[in-house]
Amino acid sequence: MSDAPRLKIDWIACNGYGVCEAAAPDLIVLDDWGYPILPDDPIPHDLMRQAKKAINDCPMVALAWENEQTLTGGRLGRLRGRRANP
Amino acid sequence: MQPTERLLAGPPLDGRAETLAGHHARLGGLPIPPAAQMIAALEATGMLGRGGAGFPVGRKWRAIYDRHGGEAPVVVANGAEGEPESAKDRVLMAHRPHLVIDGAILAARTLGADRVELYVGREHTQAVAAMKAAVGERPSHDRRLVHLVEAPIGYVAGESTAVVHYVNSKDARPMTTPPRMSERGVRNRPTLVQNVESLAQAALIARHGPDWFKEAGRGPSRGTSLVTIAGPVRHEGVAEIALGTPLAELVELAGGLIGTPQAVLIGGYFGTWAPIDAAWNLPLDPVSLKAVGLTFGCGLVRLLDASSCGVDYSARIMDFLAAGSALQCGPCKFGLADLAAASGRVAALDARPADLYDMVRWAGLVTGRGACRHPDGAAQQMSSAMAVFADDFASHAHRRRCLAAGAVIGARR
Numbered sequence: 001m002s003d004a005p006r007l008k009i010d011w012i013a014c015n016g017y018g019v020c021e022a023a024a025p026d027l028i029v030l031d032d033w034g035y036p037i038l039p040d041d042p043i044p045h046d047l048m049r050q051a052k053k054a055i056n057d058c059p060m061v062a063l064a065w066e067n068e069q070t071l072t073g074g075r076l077g078r079l080r081g082r083r084a085n086p
Numbered sequence: 087m088q089p090t091e092r093l094l095a096g097p098p099l100d101g102r103a104e105t106l107a108g109h110h111a112r113l114g115g116l117p118i119p120p121a122a123q124m125i126a127a128l129e130a131t132g133m134l135g136r137g138g139a140g141f142p143v144g145r146k147w148r149a150i151y152d153r154h155g156g157e158a159p160v161v162v163a164n165g166a167e168g169e170p171e172s173a174k175d176r177v178l179m180a181h182r183p184h185l186v187i188d189g190a191i192l193a194a195r196t197l198g199a200d201r202v203e204l205y206v207g208r209e210h211t212q213a214v215a216a217m218k219a220a221v222g223e224r225p226s227h228d229r230r231l232v233h234l235v236e237a238p239i240g241y242v243a244g245e246s247t248a249v250v251h252y253v254n255s256k257d258a259r260p261m262t263t264p265p266r267m268s269e270r271g272v273r274n275r276p277t278l279v280q281n282v283e284s285l286a287q288a289a290l291i292a293r294h295g296p297d298w299f300k301e302a303g304r305g306p307s308r309g310t311s312l313v314t315i316a317g318p319v320r321h322e323g324v325a326e327i328a329l330g331t332p333l334a335e336l337v338e339l340a341g342g343l344i345g346t347p348q349a350v351l352i353g354g355y356f357g358t359w360a361p362i363d364a365a366w367n368l369p370l371d372p373v374s375l376k377a378v379g380l381t382f383g384c385g386l387v388r389l390l391d392a393s394s395c396g397v398d399y400s401a402r403i404m405d406f407l408a409a410g411s412a413l414q415c416g417p418c419k420f421g422l423a424d425l426a427a428a429s430g431r432v433a434a435l436d437a438r439p440a441d442l443y444d445m446v447r448w449a450g451l452v453t454g455r456g457a458c459r460h461p462d463g464a465a466q467q468m469s470s471a472m473a474v475f476a477d478d479f480a481s482h483a484h485r486r487r488c489l490a491a492g493a494v495i496g497a498r499r
Contacts, residue, residue: 011415011457012262031451033420072262 005043007051009036010070013062023057024050036063090302090328092310093286099181099324103216106223109184116188117292121196125151128288130296133309137164137244137281138354138384139459140372143288149268150197150276159199159276162253163190163285165206165213166237166244169354170406172386174312175282177324179206179213182286183220187232189285192292193278194231201231203253203272207244208236241355241410245458246279248412259412260458283312305330307371311382317389318345329371336370336387345391348490349474353383355403356463359396359474362389381466395490397478400471401429407464418461421452425468437483445472 007027016034027043027050028036043051055063061071096112097104104112119127129144150159163186167175179186190202204221206214214236221232235253237243243258250271252258271277287309291299300308307329313336316322320341327336333350337343347362352370358380360368368374372382390399408426413419425448428441449469452461472479478489 010262011417011455014416016416031417031421032424032448033416035416035420035455037451070262 005048005051006041006066007038007043007054008064008066008070009038010060010062010064010072013060013071015060015062017059019057019059020054020063024054026050028054090310090331091326092290092302093178093182093185093283093312094324094326096182099177101180101212103181103183103220104185106184106220109182109188113185113293116192116289118192118195119292121151121198124192124196124292127291127296131291131299131309132307133284133287133291133299134307134372134382135281136283136287136311136385138169138356140382143280143284146268146278146280147193147197149266150278153268153276157275158201159197159278160201160203160272161190161193161197161199162203162205162249162272162277162279163187163282164244164246164249164279165204165210165217165282166249167207167210167384168239168241168244168410169384169386170241171316171388172314172354172384174314174324174385176207176210176213178283178286178312179210180216183213183216184223185286185289186217186282187220187224187228188289188292189280189282189287190232191228192289193280193285197276197278199278201272202233204232204234205237205244205249205253206234207239209239241407242412242458242460245460247458249279250277259414260460262457302328303330303371304328305369305371306373311371311385313370313385313387315340315387315389317350317387318343318347318391319389320344327370330369330374332367332369333387334366337389345389345393347389348392348394349390349396351388351390351467352386353381354386354463355407355467356459357381357383357386357467358470359400359467361474393490395433395478395488396471396475397429397482397488398433398490400468400475401426401433403471404429404464404468407460407467411460412458415456415461417452417455418464421448422461422464424448425452425464429468432479432482435482435486435488437486442472442479442483 020036021028021030064070125147133143134140165175165179194202238258245260247261248258251261253272267277302310310326350365351359375382405426408422411418411422428445431437449465453465481487481489
């Protein structure tokens with residue numbers, strides 16, 4: 001995960017709470033409807049702390065590193081017994 | 087101009103399905119070439135999938151064929167056809183059901199699948215009846231393999247992850263990927279979700295080979311394709327054309343014009359508009375259209391008459407697509423609703439000052455921000471309409487006047 005530090009979002013899981021913006025104000029802005037707009041580029045070293053906080057704080061487990069699983073996107077969803085890919 | 091009939095060769099399209107006996111008399115039994123040879127043949131044709139997304143068919147089959155070990159795959163023949171103005175899949179299934187079933191069985195045998203789901207839109211009652219009857223005509227080993235599933239009504243129900251979701255758990259909403267369908271789809275097995283026309287084409291390629299397939303075609307894309315032509319032509323409906331056939335010749339094939347088209351929507355409700363003069367001599371094939379920023383999509387060719395308003399037409403499509411959102415992803419749920427509301431106000435000569443500005447912005451904002459490509463397609467149609475009908479949009483919004491001759495505004499909403 002450290003070699004390609006890009007953020008990705010599971011749009012089905014995201015509920016637009018906006019916690020990620022509060023955690024990473026220099027990386028994430030919210031759109032007209034309160035949903036995060038993520039940077040396309042890899043996360044620069046000095047903003048890694050913000051990115052990690054945004055991932056950890058997301059109440060929906062919707063935010064992750066690009067090569068990780070999110071809530072409805074795979075393993076995590078099944079472990080938690082939530083509606084996910086069957 | 088003579089039609090190039092391959093999929094539609096045989097008995098007339100009079101609402102009756104070709105029987106198994108007729109199918110065999112005309113085409114013989116289905117040969118099953120060795121898997122590697124069959125996949126190489128599909129790759130050699132360069133055929134792109136005919137469901138709308140245009141993914142190379144050979145590459146899709148190979149992704150499943152090349153996996154190592156694991157459970158037997160599943161094949162899903164996608165005949166949902168939720169595109170309201172497209173009719174090519176339902177016409178194919180209603181008249182040539184055995185060619186579609188041949189293609190699905192060919193895919194199953196090539197990939198080692200032990201189950202085929204025929205996913206047919208339940209509103210296409212003729213197609214459902216024909217496919218059901220055709221399965222019943224098949225020998226018992228085919229009937230054990232092939233199962234009919236009636237797809238629910240809805241634009242996104244044909245999206246490939248939604249198809250798998252429905253077959254698994256009767257919920258036709260798209261899912262977040264990964265996993266890829268080629269790895270885990272129906273019952274967690276590797277799954278090929280392939281449009282019914284693509285499968286029917288594959289059944290002909292198995293019989294006649296890739297070189298025969300490539301004999302048809304007039305440009306960079308080879309083979310034939312089903313298209314649906316709608317608008318001011320004498321015979322609206324489904325036709326089969328050699329890829330690369332210019333729009334002008336398709337219109338001629340449809341009996342010629344009975345009106346004065348101003349623009350054309352190509353590719354479906356996710357597609358792109360072009361002014362009629364620019365489009366008239368354009369070759370209809372995925373590669374040529376892409377080169378000029380247009381889409382082939384599902385092969386819908388929708389001419390818009392000069393008496394119709396492009397602002398109104400595109401706003402109605404936007405409204406339909408917003409209503410067709412699965413409402414799972416925020417930007418799609420709220421963004422498409424806002425786009426539909428704003429375009430509806432502009433169409434009804436009741437625009438707010440920021441509507442046009444916001445529509446451009448929102449079309450950009452929803453693109454690429456969903457589990458599936460529904461918002462991308464909806465935004466593409468809207469953006470392209472705003473470019474092609476730019477003067478009309480401006481006149482609607484700023485002067486509260488419609489430029490289309492004879493268009494009735496405010497008749498809806």
